[in-house]
Amino acid sequence: MRVNPPAPLLRNLEEDQEISFVPMDAVNENGGIRLDQTRVKAEVGGGYTEFQNGDVVIAKITPCFENGKGSIATGLVNSAAYGTTELHVLRASQALDYRFLFYLTITDSYRKLGESEMYGAGGQKRVPPEFCKDFLTPLPPLPEQTAIADFLDRETGRIDTLVAKKRRLIALLREKRTALISRTVTRGLPEATAREFGLEPHTRFKDSGIEWLGQVPEGWEVLPFTKIR
Known part of the structure; x- marks a missing residue:
């Protein structure tokens, strides 16, 4: 696995080609990137974090790291992106399923150990790249990694669907509560x-x-x- 490597898919693009642009608020907690911003490659230049489809990105600054901000990069415009400098990029090797890698990064142990390794003061604490490089993890054979990732994709997808339904129900109940109060105090x-x-x-x-x-x-x-x- 490589940490913060160059993104050849980005570097091979022409300067007038569009790529995805990912600020921190576009990175979700525990998975997903909102891809509603693009930039022309030449307009961005250096100073941003570069990554490509298949990379795992994780927030490195507090409290975003502790809150689980991170995702697998997929669906990027022209397969490449520039993002906030407050991201670490992890690129899986051939012996590592990138989905398995992502799930490792959102475990409690990974986040808690990363938090203990942070440096800096106050709200500017960051996880060093060395933590990402040296984190010790159990590693099953690649076919088993893939099976684990497939299973977690399926089960977390089911849970996410249930959570979304519950959120919609809660939103409807809140609307009903507001309407009930409004109607009763004005009409009896x-x-x-x-x-x-x-x-x-x-x-x-x-x-x-x-x-x-x-x-x-x-x-x-x-x-x-x-x-x-």
């Missing part, structure tokens, strides 16, 4: 609930005179907070 309790609390349901409404508020129950006043006594 639902009929059955009003009777449950010993109240007569509101059946008649009047214009509040306020565009965003619309109608309110008859018998309700519309007052500024400061006029409520």
Whole structure:
């Protein structure tokens, strides 16, 4: 495995060709890169991290490293990219499945040991490249690495799908909560609930005179907070 190697697929491109551009906020936690930015190669030049399809990129600065920011580079424009300087690039050798390598980099042990090796002060602490080079790991034979990576691709994909569904459900429930509160404090309790609390349901409404508020129950006043006594 090589750490921060040159990217021949990038260097072989013409200067007027487009490549992907990857700032830190485009790198997701525990996998994935948002590829919505491109640059012409000549416009970027040096000073950025270069990588290519099949490389594993990981954040090296705190707290991005600890939070698991990293990904396999795939789908890059012209198979190459320049990215933030706060990335380390790991390139798998022929004896190493790059997906297996990526999964190693998001294990708790890798992240915790990397955190212990950070140098610098405060919010500028970084994982040194030596940590990536010298990290000791168990290494199964290549066919088993590939089988492990296939299994993890399948199972983590299933989990990610469930998480996405749960997030959508949570978002819908939050919308429902907001709508429930808004409707109840401006139009009163639902009929059955009003009777449950010993109240007569509101059946008649009047214009509040306020565009965003619309109608309110008859018998309700519309007052500024400061006029409520």
